[in-house]
Amino acid sequence: MAAGAAALLLRGGWRALRALDRPAALRAAAGVDRGLLGPPPPSSIYALEKFMKDCTLCNVPKKPLTAYIRFVMDRQAQLKQQNPDLKRTEVVKALAQTWRELPESEKKVYEEATKADFKKYREELSKYKAELDNDQKRNLKEEKQIKRARKEIIKKKRELTVFGKPKKPRTGYNIFIAEHFKDPKGLSSQEMLKALNQEWKNLAFTRKQVYLQLAEDDKIRYANEIKSWEEKMLEIGREDLLRFSKLKDKLGKDLEKIY
DSSP: OHHHHHHHHHHHHHHHHHGGGOHHHHHTGGGSOHHHHSOOOHHHHHHHHHHHHTOSGGGSOOOOOOHHHHHHHHHHHHHHHHOTTOOHHHHHHHHHHHHHHSOHHHHHHHHHHHHHHHHHHHHHHHHHHHTOOHHHHHHHHHHHHHHHHHHHHHHHHHHHHHTTOOOOOOOHHHHHHHHHOOOOTTOOHHHHHHHHHHHHHHSOHHHHHHHHHHHHHHHHHHHHHHHHHHHHHHHTTOHHHHHHHHHHHHHTTHHHHTO
């Protein structure tokens, strides 16, 4: 019973993500059934939690590391030790450059190790699948779908940043907090926010209007920037990012609750 309820929930979430690549999905941004995308009822959450405890995917043989990842794991400790001041991003860039310049004979060592592990992996995976019953096979398929869905959401979010999607307009309250949130002077961040929240509530109407007007100006800024950004995405053929952006804006945190 628990597995059945969870399977329905997972299928619903996957269907919603697949809709990102369907033009019809965003012709009605209200278009995705709220019953499907909204927070599931407590009984469904309980079913999902219980289902995930017996997650079929958790027991699947793990894919071997790629040749490059093996190389990184082999070299990064030494590189950090020799260059303790390097930032993480600089370490990654340095290793990537070293890999590109690595002689083929040295690369082959890592590639052969990966090939050997992949052979063993395929044998283990074949044996694992042969031992599954029909319900477990169905669960395994659905769990793979949800894993791909999560990866796709992360990828799309990163692409929105890379392609420079404008930041949403700030509210008057947000602007006020950003302006006044300075050195807490012994207060925790939570205590500072609580104090500023009270200060905002007690702020004179004339002073509060200044921030509200700044918020209105920021809305105009956003409207202009998002229009230009959308035109650019259409121009370079990234309508998929437009669809994802609109769905993400509409659902907000509900997009994460699907998964």
